[in-house]
Amino acid sequence: MEISQLEQFATIVKCGTLSKAAEELFISQPALTRSMQKLEQELGVELFSHGKNKVELNENGKFAYSLAQNVLRDMQNLKEQVRQFDRSRRTISVGSCAPAPLWEIMPTLTSLYPEKRLVSEIKSETELIEGLVSGAYQMIITNGRYENADTCSVFAGSEALLVNIPRLHPLANIKGGVHFADIEKYSVLLYTRTGVWEDIVRREMPAAHIIMQDDRDSFEALKRESALLSFSTELSIRQFGNVDEAIVLPVLDDSAKIDFYCHVLKKNKQILSEFLERYN
DSSP, X not given: OOHHHHHHHHHHHHHSSXXXXXXXXXXXXXXXXXHHHHHHHHHTSOOEEEOSSOEEEOHHHHHHHHHHHHHHHHHHHHHHHHHHHHHHHHEEEEEESSSHHHHHHHHHHHHHOTTSEEEEEEOOHHHHHHHHHHTSOSEEEEESOOOOTTEEEEEEEEEEXXXXXXXXXXXXXXXXXXXXXXXXXXOEEEESOOTHHHHHHHHHOTTXXXXXXXXXXXXXXXXXXXXXXXXXXXXXHHHHOOOTTOEEEEBOSGGGEEEEEEEEEGGGGGGGHHHHHHHO
């Protein structure tokens, strides 16, 4: 029995007729008929009740179809796991809840593993954890600890939110810092690819008028030239510089500070052992 026979069998069930199934499979109808006859011979039972215009499964066929679906799912999982294993040998894929940790971690990984290809992306915490478990990521970076018996974790630094206030803005006279409640009354410029920071800002300021900008150069230009409030962090200022003439104040709410942690599955610990030792 061949996997292709089970795929053809499932396609017939989905299409309802041999002619439609043959068309979808890009084979002739006689060839498909012979393949199903061979499958029935190998199983030693009939699978179909042949009607005038369509093919229906008999009781044997219905049972065989449920088993075939399981086999095909297992085959797809096998393919994906082998591909992920191959990628893990040649590639280090990192998922992060925010961009800032990647600015230090990716160069560190490059220096430690020059023979590896590195890829990274910003995702939600749910997607990161699912990706780590499935093998899509060799490492994830989350906001806070992810407690799990199958993972090992290391602290990867902190980041605090700042607000950039133009000199002529009504908030320009505030000293020491501001709260989200102070900022919520005004229009705010926010860069799109900020990951968990966008979630925090939207949660803490549900009534705010937030203007999103997905191009970094345009975002920086608007920060410099407009009268809008905008956000940055100590790490983003270090990476991209400060807004000219703007007053930079910390956001004082507890939710405006993030502790980052890197997580690796224990079974993959050896792959990133040098990195984990450096951060421990």
